[in-house]
Amino acid sequence: MTEFSQLGLSPTTLQAVIDTGYTTATPIQAQAIPVALAGRDVLGIAQTGTGKTAAFTLPLVERLSKGRARARMPRALVLAPTRELADQVAMSFEKYAKGTKLSWVLLIGGVSMGDQVAALNKGVDVLIATPGRLLDLFERGKMLLTGVELMVVDEADRMLDMGFIPDIERIFKLTPPKRQTLFFSATMPPEITRLTTQFLKDPTRIEASRPAMTAETITQYLVRIPSSDPKAKRAALRELIGRADVKNGIVFCNRKSEVDVVAKSLKQHGFDASPIHGDLDQSLRTKTLAAFRSGELKLLVASDVAARGLDIPDVSHVFNYDVSHHADDYVHRIGRTGRAGKLGQAFMIVTPADDKSLDKVMKLIKMNPEELVLDLDWSNLGGARRARAETKAAVVETPRSDVAPSASEAEPLARRTRSRRSSKATAPELAPAVVMDTAPAPAPAASEPAATPVEAVSAEPRLRQADRRPGGRTERDAPAAREGSGFGSDIPAFLRRPVALKA
DNA sequence: AAAAAAT
Numbered sequence: 001m002t003e004f005s006q007l008g009l010s011p012t013t014l015q016a017v018i019d020t021g022y023t024t025a026t027p028i029q030a031q032a033i034p035v036a037l038a039g040r041d042v043l044g045i046a047q048t049g050t051g052k053t054a055a056f057t058l059p060l061v062e063r064l065s066k067g068r069a070r071a072r073m074p075r076a077l078v079l080a081p082t083r084e085l086a087d088q089v090a091m092s093f094e095k096y097a098k099g100t101k102l103s104w105v106l107l108i109g110g111v112s113m114g115d116q117v118a119a120l121n122k123g124v125d126v127l128i129a130t131p132g133r134l135l136d137l138f139e140r141g142k143m144l145l146t147g148v149e150l151m152v153v154d155e156a157d158r159m160l161d162m163g164f165i166p167d168i169e170r171i172f173k174l175t176p177p178k179r180q181t182l183f184f185s186a187t188m189p190p191e192i193t194r195l196t197t198q199f200l201k202d203p204t205r206i207e208a209s210r211p212a213m214t215a216e217t218i219t220q221y222l223v224r225i226p227s228s229d230p231k232a233k234r235a236a237l238r239e240l241i242g243r244a245d246v247k248n249g250i251v252f253c254n255r256k257s258e259v260d261v262v263a264k265s266l267k268q269h270g271f272d273a274s275p276i277h278g279d280l281d282q283s284l285r286t287k288t289l290a291a292f293r294s295g296e297l298k299l300l301v302a303s304d305v306a307a308r309g310l311d312i313p314d315v316s317h318v319f320n321y322d323v324s325h326h327a328d329d330y331v332h333r334i335g336r337t338g339r340a341g342k343l344g345q346a347f348m349i350v351t352p353a354d355d356k357s358l359d360k361v362m363k364l365i366k367m368n369p370e371e372l373v374l375d376l377d378w379s380n381l382g383g384a385r386r387a388r389a390e391t392k393a394a395v396v397e398t399p400r401s402d403v404a405p406s407a408s409e410a411e412p413l414a415r416r417t418r419s420r421r422s423s424k425a426t427a428p429e430l431a432p433a434v435v436m437d438t439a440p441a442p443a444p445a446a447s448e449p450a451a452t453p454v455e456a457v458s459a460e461p462r463l464r465q466a467d468r469r470p471g472g473r474t475e476r477d478a479p480a481a482r483e484g485s486g487f488g489s490d491i492p493a494f495l496r497r498p499v500a501l502k503a
Numbered sequence: 504a505a506a507a508a509a510t
Contacts, residue, residue: 082507109509132509139509162507254505278507304506325504357504 002030008037012099013062017054020095026051028208032182033059035204039180043196046208047186048155048309049339053092056152056182060126061093063150063180065100069123073147076126077175079168081158083108083130083282084289085309089154090128102126109133110282117142131159131167138174148175156185156192158308165191172199217338220369221347222358226378228351230258234265236349237321239374241271241299244345248292249317251301252333254325262321263301277303308332313340320348323357327364347372 002025004017025033028050032042036059046052056078064075080086090106097104105119107129116133120143127134127143137143151172153159159168172195181200185192196203225236237251251266253259256277263275274288274297285305291297293312300306301321307329315337324330330348337344348369350358362368 130508134509136509158507164508167508256506307506329506 004029007033007058009033009058009062010065012065013058013096016061016096016099017058019098022054026055026208028052028206029055029058031206031208032056035206036060036180036182037062039063041180041200041203042182043200043203043205044182044184044208045186045188045206046184047335048311049335050208052154052184052208053089053311054096056154056184057089057092057096059182060150060152061097061100061102064102064125068101069103069125070147071123072120072143074120074124074127074143074145075147076150076152077134077145077148077171078126078128078152078154079131079134079159079171080128080154080309081130081162081164082305082309083110084285084305085155086128086130087286088309088311093126093128104128107133107137108282109136110285113137131164131171134171135167145171145174146176148179150180150182151175152182152184154184155309156183156195157187157189160189160191165195169195169199217342218334218344218346220334220365220367221345221372222350222369223347223372223374224350225374225376226352228353230261232376232378233321233349233351234262235376236374237262237319238266238269238271239376240319240347240349240372241266241317244317244347246298247316248295248298248314249300249319250292250306250315250333250336251299251319251321252307252324253301253303254322256303258322259301259303266299266301271299272297273299273301275301276306278305304329304333306336310336311339312336314342315339316342316344318344318346320346323348323350323354323361325357327357327360330361331364 003023004014004025005023007025007030009017028044028046032044032055036042036056042056044052044055046055060076060078067075069075078086078089080089086106086108090104093104103119103122103124104126105116105124105128107116107127109130109132116137120137138145153168156168159165181203183196183200183203188196223236223240225232227233241249241251251262251273253262256279259275259277263273266273274291276285276288280288288297288300289306289310292300304324307324309332318334318337320330320333324333334344334346337346346369348358348361
């Protein structure tokens with residue numbers, strides 16, 4: 001355990017840290033801060049949730065606190081892949097630089113340039129930017145980057161995904177070679193390695209253990225539904241939200257259009273939900289995220305713009321309305337919950353069309369999430385598609401005499417679906433299954449069919465490979481969490497009565 | 504199959 005007081009920070013900076021309530025540094029902070037303070041380059045292999053932002057913000061504040069900004073000659077530059085992440089860095093800066101005279105400006109697209117230009121003209125120490133707006137302003141001659149002493153690249157691998165590498169390369173070349181560089185990436189694909197060998201000088205490589213990937217703090221559930229019809233998916237989603245004790249949650253969709261539709265539908269059904277994605281006006285994005293952060297908004301319906309990096313300390317649930325096409329996105333999505341030592345639950349709605357994506361996710365997380373089966377009446381939820389799904393289900397199905405002895409073609413699909421086992425389960429036998437309470441969900445005013453009892457089929461939860469998370473544990477992380485079934489003290493109410501099932 | 508980011 002390293003205390004912040006041991007890291008060589010000045011009293012002013014240390015006080016700012018103490019004021020935020022932190023005393024113990026995370027591993028990446030403990031390792032990176034002294035190196036960065038010594039003026040050396042840092043190559044940090046770390047994901048969000050490791051305390052990465054403070055790991056570069058604190059040395060930045062410290063190293064810049066002596067000296068002053070000149071007009072259009074910023075002294076430091078922080079690059080982030082999305083506007084929201086840049087804003088998050090700015091918030092961190094606001095906290096840690098408050099005892100100093102340092103100034104900073106957020107340079108992101110989607111907002112007017114006026115204030116940004118005014119700040120640059122006046123002279124600002126730190127630019128916190130997304131690459132597009134930074135280069136735009138640069139090309140307009142609004143600043144020079146020759147005075148940059150320190151440059152931070154955050155979430156480099158995501159920048160790669162987004163096609164930003166040429167921009168980053170260009171920005172590197174606009175800054176003086178003698179600058180200090182703090183470079184962070186969750187993974188090190190070849191392109192990123194190339195960039196670091198080209199632009200970092202003898203960097204100290206620091207690897208933070210992966211944060212809660214499929215961690216002990218996140219309980220994952222999988223919900224198979226027989227239809228890919230959006231109506232069925234939305235009904236399933238409402239059912240889940242209604243039954244889980246959601247304090248606040250993020251619903252992830254794969255498409256922006258789907259985000260809009262789902263958010264609208266949830267609202268119509270009386271849920272407190274708002275959409276966020278890249279096609280929405282930036283002021284709305286900012287407002288929505290702020291409302292979610294403050295607890296004012298309960299459900300954030302999001303595209304993958306919110307999948308990575310967003311640090312909202314207390315998200316109780318993540319719902320994957322769609323299975324991510326890229327498995328690592330799934331990991332990032334569920335990583336929005338179970339943060340800061342809290343427990344979280346992640347649900348994934350899986351339709352027959354999602355087999356391939358699900359495969360990839362399961363391979364990556366190396367575990368089988370608990371499988372829940374919603375006993376909704378699918379007959380009104382999918383029309384023609386339902387017929388197809390039913391045929392398919394009938395083929396895959398393994399009848400189980402102990403549960404559904406009379407399973408037959410004549411029975412409603414929902415009933416037979418119960419006996420389906422997790423197709424990817426490598427578990428030789430299924431652990432005791434769990435049947436949900438028969439109490440119906442608090443049904444919001446809805447036109448779509450009311451819920452019928454819900455049942456869960458549970459595969460042995462295998463969470464032991466989970467990495468340990470840094471940081472303390474709090475309320476939601478009850479010690480009882482990993483006893484018995486592996487659920488926390490917050491076992492979903494619908495997951496209680498155990499019933500033995502055989503594979 | 505998509506999303507993100509400059510306009």
